[in-house]
Amino acid sequence: MEILISLIKIVVVLFVMITSVAYIVLLERKVAAAIQNRIGPNRVGWKGLLQPLADVLKLLTKEDIVPRQANRFIHDLAPMISIGVALTMFAVVPFGDHITLFGHDIKLQIASINIGILYILALTSLGVYGVTLSGWSSNSKYSLLGGLRSSAQLISYELSMGVSIIGVIMIAGSLQLDLIVQAQAGWMWNIFLQPIGFITFVISAFAETNRLPFDLPEAEPELVGGYHTEYSGMKFGLFFLAEYANMLTASAIITTLYLGGWQVPFVHDLELSDFWVSVVQVLGFCAKVVLLILFFIIIRWTIPRFRYDQLMNLGWKVMLPLAIANLLGTGLVMLLMNVR
Amino acid sequence: MQQTKFKPIIHKRDLKWWDKLYIPQIVAGLRLTIVQMFRPKFTRQYPEERWNPPASFRGRPVLVEEKGVERCVACGLCARVCPALAIEVQGSESEYWKERYPVKFEINMLRCIFCGFCEEVCPEEAIVMSQEYELTFTSQEDAIFGKDKLLIPAEKLKDRLEYLRQNR
Numbered sequence: 148m149e150i151l152i153s154l155i156k157i158v159v160v161l162f163v164m165i166t167s168v169a170y171i172v173l174l175e176r177k178v179a180a181a182i183q184n185r186i187g188p189n190r191v192g193w194k195g196l197l198q199p200l201a202d203v204l205k206l207l208t209k210e211d212i213v214p215r216q217a218n219r220f221i222h223d224l225a226p227m228i229s230i231g232v233a234l235t236m237f238a239v240v241p242f243g244d245h246i247t248l249f250g251h252d253i254k255l256q257i258a259s260i261n262i263g264i265l266y267i268l269a270l271t272s273l274g275v276y277g278v279t280l281s282g283w284s285s286n287s288k289y290s291l292l293g294g295l296r297s298s299a300q301l302i303s304y305e306l307s308m309g310v311s312i313i314g315v316i317m318i319a320g321s322l323q324l325d326l327i328v329q330a331q332a333g334w335m336w337n338i339f340l341q342p343i344g345f346i347t348f349v350i351s352a353f354a355e356t357n358r359l360p361f362d363l364p365e366a367e368p369e370l371v372g373g374y375h376t377e378y379s380g381m382k383f384g385l386f387f388l389a390e391y392a393n394m395l396t397a398s399a400i401i402t403t404l405y406l407g408g409w410q411v412p413f414v415h416d417l418e419l420s421d422f423w424v425s426v427v428q429v430l431g432f433c434a435k436v437v438l439l440i441l442f443f444i445i446i447r448w449t450i451p452r453f454r455y456d457q458l459m460n461l462g463w464k465v466m467l468p469l470a471i472a473n474l475l476g477t478g479l480v481m482l483l484m485n486v487r
Numbered sequence: 488m489q490q491t492k493f494k495p496i497i498h499k500r501d502l503k504w505w506d507k508l509y510i511p512q513i514v515a516g517l518r519l520t521i522v523q524m525f526r527p528k529f530t531r532q533y534p535e536e537r538w539n540p541p542a543s544f545r546g547r548p549v550l551v552e553e554k555g556v557e558r559c560v561a562c563g564l565c566a567r568v569c570p571a572l573a574i575e576v577q578g579s580e581s582e583y584w585k586e587r588y589p590v591k592f593e594i595n596m597l598r599c600i601f602c603g604f605c606e607e608v609c610p611e612e613a614i615v616m617s618q619e620y621e622l623t624f625t626s627q628e629d630a631i632f633g634k635d636k637l638l639i640p641a642e643k644l645k646d647r648l649e650y651l652r653q654n655r
Contacts, residue, residue, distance in 0.1 A: 181524040186532075449516040 148251075156257050157238075164237055168391045169199035175391075175444050182448045206384035214286050214377050221284035226378065226385035229277030233392035236270045239263040240399045241325040242432050243409045246425040255409075255429065256325055263324035264316065267400060268309055271355055275301045277389065278357070278364055278374045285377035293373030297364035300354055300458060304361075307466035308351035314344040314477040315404050328408030336407040343473040345405045347466050352401060354462070356393040359447040363455060398439035399432075406435050538620075542650035545603045545616040547632075548594060549639040551648070557638055558613035561589040565605035565614055573598035574605060592637060596622055597630040606651070615647050 173188065173195065180187030188195035213222055243255030260266060275298055282294015315337050316322060319330040331337055338345045354361040365373030372378075375386045402408060411431035414424055453461070505511065531538065540546065550557045561578025577591040605614050617639060624630045641648065 178524070181528075182520045184523060184526050184529050186528050186530040445517060445520055446513075449520045450513060 152251065152253060153257065156253070160237060160242075160257060161234065164234060164392065164395065165388075168388055168395055169203065171391045171395060171440055172202070172387070173198050174440070175447075178441070178444045179448055182445070203384065206381050209380040211380040211382060212377075216286040217377065218284040218286075221280050222377075223382070225277050225281035225284060226382045226389070227277075228280065229274065229389035230385045230392065232270050232274040232277060233389045233396055236267060236396045237399060239266050239324050240396070240403055241328055241408060242399070243425055243429040247422060254325075255425070259323065259325050261321075261323045264312055264322045268305070268312075271301075271308075272305060274355075274393070281378065281386070282364075282374040285374075287377050289370045289372070289376045290374050293364045293370050293376070296455065297357065297374060300361065300363060300462070303459060303462040304351045304354035304466070307347055307462065307470045308355065310467065310470035310474055311344040311347040311351065312404065313474050314341045317477055317481060324403055324408075328403055328410060331407040331410055333410070334412050336410070337405045341405070341473065341477065343469060344477075347470045347473065348405065349401060350466060352397040353443070353446070354458075356397050356443075357390060358394065358443055360450040360453050361458060362452060363458060394440060394443050395436070398436045398443065401439055402432060402435045406439075408432060540618045540620065542618075542646040543654075544618050544620070545601050546619045547596065547601070547617055547622060548599065548603075548605055548614055548637075549617045549619075549644070550592060550634065550637040551613050551615060551641050551644055552638045553641045556583060557588065557592075557634070558611045559589050559592065560585050560587045560611055560613070561592075562587075562610065564608045564610065568604045568608045570602060570604065571598045571600045573600075589634070592634050594632050594637060595630060596624070596632055597627065607655075612648065612651065615644055615651065617644060617647065
């Protein structure tokens with residue numbers, strides 16, 4: 148029974164994730180259009196709502212071109228690593244508290260493992276392989292440069308990301324994501340307790356997801372398409388979806404760690420039954436994630452790309468010291484206030 | 488004339504630490520993009536919402552037809568002046584008052600560059616630039632427009648003829 152429930156949860160979450168990733172692409176195009184005073188895709192379906200379907204169909208029917216001299220196996224493997232990592236990362240994210248459905252008490256999280264944060268950090272490191280291997284295996288100078296840049300960038304930002312998370316772990320006293328969310332009950336969200344940690348984490352998340360202003364691995368004007376220059380058809384589509392899946396997962400993790408996860412502070416004043424409380428909490432989680440994704444998108448159309456040395460300077464000379472200072476400050480305050 | 492006001496150049500050494508954080512500029516940029524989102528859109532829904540060009544527009548060249556006959560007297564000036572060599576005229580004598588008429592008048596629309604020299608040089612106001620801008624063909628043969636496609640009654644070209652009379 149437990150396995151069945153887990154399987155159902157996996158299927159539902161995967162379905163919701165893939166659909167929403169497709170629609171984030173549409174949202175990105177719509178918001179970009181609005182910022183540039185255009186309308187955006189509005190021909191396929193009502194107001195363009197079937198556009199993602201048309202895009203996927205187009206990509207599926209396109210020819211899959213592999214460059215001569217390319218390492219075929221790794222060339223095929225790289226997009227799978229990218230999308231696989233992006234999707235599996237969501238497994239530890241709690242998107243709600245318990246809910247009772249058909250007499251079963253269901254925990255709204257696929258896997259509540261006790262090293263949740265380590266799992267996330269490990270997977271983000273794995274995600275580097277997708278980009279780096281695709282750049283290496285394509286046998287193209289642009290792809291190679293993109294891959295090299297991404298490995299350097301992701302490794303530098305992973306450090307400040309990891310260090311800024313430690314503050315959260317110290318406050319919650321656990322690596323388990325659902326316990327971290329429970330520690331943020333009411334308005335005790337980590338964004339208020341750890342504003343500097345929040346900023347460093349969000350900036351690192353931008354760098355980890357290869358979004359502008361840190362999209363140097365693909366940097367269209369200089370590297371054609373960066374690591375996915377030599378990809379076409381659905382293999383390119385997988386990279387494309389992986390970028391948005393990464394964005395979704397990053398937003399979900401930011402929400403979980405800093406914005407109180409599924410906590411809706413005023414939900415207990417509404418006097419709802421337990422079932423509806425859970426539903427409101429899940430909706431609250433979704434709302435926070437959507438707002439963060441909107442933020443990601445608007446930032447993309449606002450800030451120009453960094454130069455490579457600026458990126459590295461920011462990562463090593465600003466972000467890392469800030470994150471360490473934040474860590475030390477948190478420790479000091481906790482020691483003085485004698486918490487735990 | 489009004490002088491454009493330039494903002495003074497701010498050097499990096501003059502920035503306060505607050506400006507160097509880069510965050511105020513990010514916030515200002517975000518405000519700008521978010522305000523833009525609610526501005527009116529410029530998009531024209533093309534196939535449904537068409538653009539009506541003004542009379543000064545140079546669309547595809549057409550022959551003016553008056554009382555069922557083209558005005559053209561097949562002098563060949565347009566073919567001579569055409570920089571892209573798109574026009575081919577073959578004249579012949581006729582029973583009409585104008586004595587000559589084109590047996591064959593062809594414009595290769597793949598060569599035409601819409602310069603309007605033919606219209607300018609024409610002594611009879613017989614070839615003018617119309618307001619049509621939608622040109623599609625599926626083969627090179629289709630792109631050669633003969634008299635059947637070029638002849639347009641003078642009433643439909645009134646705007647352009649009026650414009651030419653005023654501005655030439």
